[in-house]
Amino acid sequence: MTAMWQESDSTAFSLAKSQAQKSFDEGGIPIGSTLVDKRGEIIGTGHNQRVQLADPTAHGEVSCLRNAGLRGNYADCTIFTTLAPCAMCTGAILLFKISRVVVGEATTYTGDLERLREAGVEVVLVDDAECIELMQRFIAENPETWNEDIGEGV
């Protein structure tokens, strides 16, 4: 299987980036996510809410899945995230058998994209300069918040 960017991904990816920017503007961690079904319909969006809700589990992807509500299965879905998923979010993708993941960047945080690929998930890495810039700006200003969000707190 070749992991490829599709023209129809633009809207959902832009929405994920808007969610990241929204979180940043609120003083939160700038990671956004969108869930789309096979027809390209937006099922849910969300962003990291660690700062806003004092909820350590409210990563971008988890918030997106939460906002999307209940669903029988996710086999035909694509989840977009501005940053490579952490172990928890990777686990959520595998649990719900989401078949395709579009990742904005894996430079700031590498995640474990190989684990997804090995499980047969199609992973598209966009390597988006704006995603990288926003994350690195947040981390430079809030290193402690970021470290705690990825389990590296002291």
Added chain:
Amino acid sequence: MTAMWQESDSTAFSLAKSQAQKSFDEGGIPIGSTLVDKRGEIIGTGHNQRVQLADPTAHGEVSCLRNAGLRGNYADCTIFTTLAPCAMCTGAILLFKISRVVVGEATTYTGDLERLREAGVEVVLVDDAECIELMQRFIAENPETWNEDIGEGV
């Protein structure tokens, strides 16, 4: 490292079981969880809220971590759960580097306890008959809800 039940685990494990029963009584999936620090102090409790909140990510352990709120690190914490953690919850335990997990049962759902052990997490499997009975009763009455909660929906 030998994984061992400690006398001081009783209170937190009972609390996790109470949370599971509470969820069952509400018509929800009966999985409960407790987070405890190294002094044995209860930091948070929670139960699966898929049915109650229409939130597919609100597994017992995620709800417990959410209710516990923000924390710098979890290295000295034990998380109790009445049922073996799924891929998402296993990922959350690994992300936050929780060092010890007490699991009520792994008969109804096996989870991936080996993944936790391989990562150096101490896993104590209680094999509690009441946990098994409550889960199996719920699943017999609500097979579809259960299947969707573990990504096996059709």
